[in-house]
Amino acid sequence: MAWGRTTLSLTVAAAVFLRWMPHHGWFAATLVAASVMTSAAINLTRKRRFHRAINGINDEAMTPDVRSIAALAASVVVLASLGIFTVLLIPVAQ
Amino acid sequence: MEKLDARRDGGRTGLSGLILGGGTEPDPRFTLANERTFLAWIRTSLALLAGGVAVEAFMADLFGPELRKTVALLLLVLALLIGGGSFFRWLNVERSMRRKNPLPLPWIAPVLAIGGGLVVAIMTVFVLVRPF
Numbered sequence: 001m002a003w004g005r006t007t008l009s010l011t012v013a014a015a016v017f018l019r020w021m022p023h024h025g026w027f028a029a030t031l032v033a034a035s036v037m038t039s040a041a042i043n044l045t046r047k048r049r050f051h052r053a054i055n056g057i058n059d060e061a062m063t064p065d066v067r068s069i070a071a072l073a074a075s076v077v078v079l080a081s082l083g084i085f086t087v088l089l090i091p092v093a094q
Numbered sequence: 095m096e097k098l099d100a101r102r103d104g105g106r107t108g109l110s111g112l113i114l115g116g117g118t119e120p121d122p123r124f125t126l127a128n129e130r131t132f133l134a135w136i137r138t139s140l141a142l143l144a145g146g147v148a149v150e151a152f153m154a155d156l157f158g159p160e161l162r163k164t165v166a167l168l169l170l171v172l173a174l175l176i177g178g179g180s181f182f183r184w185l186n187v188e189r190s191m192r193r194k195n196p197l198p199l200p201w202i203a204p205v206l207a208i209g210g211g212l213v214v215a216i217m218t219v220f221v222l223v224r225p226f
Contacts, residue, residue, distance in 0.1 A: 009136075012144060013147075066114070079143060
C-alpha cells in the first residue's frame with residue numbers, strides 16, 4: 001500500500017506539471033512523462049515486491065529491494081532537478 | 095535451506111551486497127518498516143515538488159515574479175534535498191540494523207523543519223505587508 005500511495009503522489013505531481021505546459025512548452029512534457037513512467041514502473045513491479053515481502057516474512061529473512069529504492073530516489077532527484085532547471089533557465093512563453 | 099542460511103548470514107549478492115556490505119539480516123518486519131519510512135519521505139518530497147510547481151504556475155496574479163521564483167525554488171530545492179536524503183537515511187538505517195548498531199539521527203528532519211519554517215516565514219511576511 002505504501003508503494004501504491006507513492007504512485008498516486010507521482011500521478012498528482014504529473015498532473016501539476018501539466019499546468020506548466022502553456023508556460024514552458026514541451027520541456028514541461030518531459031517532466032510529465034518522467035513522472036508517469038516512474039509511476040507506471042512502480043505499478044508494473046508491484047506484484048514482484050509483494051511476493052518478495054511475503055516470502056521474506058515466511059522465511060524470517062529478506063534482502064531489501066535496493067534497486068527499486070535507489071531507482072525511485074534517483075527519479076525524484078531528477079524530477080526536482082529538472083523543476084529547478086525549468087524555473088531558472090526555461091523562458092516563459094507569453 | 096542453504097540459500098536461506100546464506101541470506102540470514104548476510105549472503106547478499108549483486109547490488110545489495112555492494113551497497114549494504116556485511117552484517118546479518120535484521121527481522122524482515124524492520125526492513126519493511128524502513129522501506130515504508132523511505133516511501134513516506136519520498137511522498138513528502140513529491141508534495142514539496144508539486145507545491146513548488148503550483149506556486150510558480152498558479153500564483154502569477156498574487157505574487158510578484160521575484161517572490162514567486164524564490165518561494166518556488168525554495169520548495170524545489172527542499173524537494174531535491176529530501177528526495178536524495180531519504181535514500182541515504184534508508185541506507186544508514188539498513189546498515190545500522192544489519193550491524194546491530196544504534197539507529198542514526200535523520201539529518202533530513204531538521205532540513206525539512208528549517209526549510210518549511212523559512213517558506214512559512216516568507217509567506218507570513220508577505221501576507222502582513224502586502225497592500226490590500
